[in-house]
Amino acid sequence: MKKAKPKKKQKIELLQKETKMNTEPERKFGVVVVGVGRAGSVRIRDLRNPHASSAFLNLIGFVSRRELGSIDEVPQISLEDALSSQEVEVAFICSESSSHEDYIRQFLNAGKHVLVEYPMTLSWVAAKDLWELAEQKGKVLHEEHVELLMEEFAFLKKEVVGKDLLKGSLLFTAAPLEEERFGFPAFSGISRLTWLVSLFGELSLVSATLEERKEDQYMKMTVCLETENKSPLTWIEEKAPGLKRNRRLSFHFRSGSLENMPNVGINKNIFLKDQNIFVQKLLGQFSEEELAAEKKRILHCLWLAGEIQKHCCSKQ
Secondary structure (H helix, E strand, O other), X not given: OOOHHHHHHHHHHHHHHHHHHOOOOOOOEEEEEEOOOHHHHHHXXXXXXXXXXXXXXXXEEEEOOOOOOEEOOEEEOOHHHHHHOOOOOEEEEOOOHHHHHHHHHHHHHOOOEEEEOOOOOOOHHHHHHHHHHHHHHOOOEEEOOHHHHOHHHHHHHHHHOOOOEEEEEEEEEEOOOOHHHHOOHHHHOHHHXXXXXXXXXXXXXXXXXXXXXXXHOEEEEEEEEEOOOOOEEEEEEEEOOOOOOEEEEEEEEOOEEEEOOOOOOOOOOHHHHHHHHHHHHHOOOOOHXXXXXXXXXXXXXXXXXXXXXXXXXXXX
């Protein structure tokens, strides 16, 4: 019964945050979206639609390397204008991962708040540096993690809580990604690592290997991790043309096993849910403890991804 209180308290706090967002905004933050691929297009759609958090945001335009003119009546503006405009107070960075660090740095230096799709950067050192810059500037730096807002993760969190893990594995398959644009597989696949850290706490790296057949565009990364209680966790990323996006998991506990993911429903509006969290941060509705815990988790995952890359590259 004692464990029920924190959950109830969290629900009350979340309800209070949502209630504050449903009030009429005293001001709107001018937003520019950088990059208009899949994520950027969804961001533009959510910003243009009448949602509680969208009422606090005013979409001014988008930045793209392509000459597009406008999208759904939203004008294209230059990066220089976005950085120098006093109207623009927030940047949503939705470009390829390799460009995130540079864009974040430019917008923070220009005095803007930043929301960035994961991974924030392709190195732990750079992420730590950018967070220090955000703190110096007094700006919100928010890294999106929609995988933690999925129905599957909510189901897993309930299944895992309070259980003693003996061993586990997570295999992800998909079509290949360009490493130059999206980073080493430990970074492009950081959402899987984030699941494991969020479920089982901070992890240590035991070993990591990378098997590649470049002529076939085939890649398999195998990572052996360990929980603080020395329980082994294996994470595998396998990419090749024709491989479907699929996630297979197997967790064994003292009290039973969880094999693969049941159909737990459709993931609705996960980018919008992330936008809600970002607006709550802009409005100062997150405690210092909550922000510090999130930062610690994100930096731990980026550090692990970097260590995995070092291990794999040293063996090639």
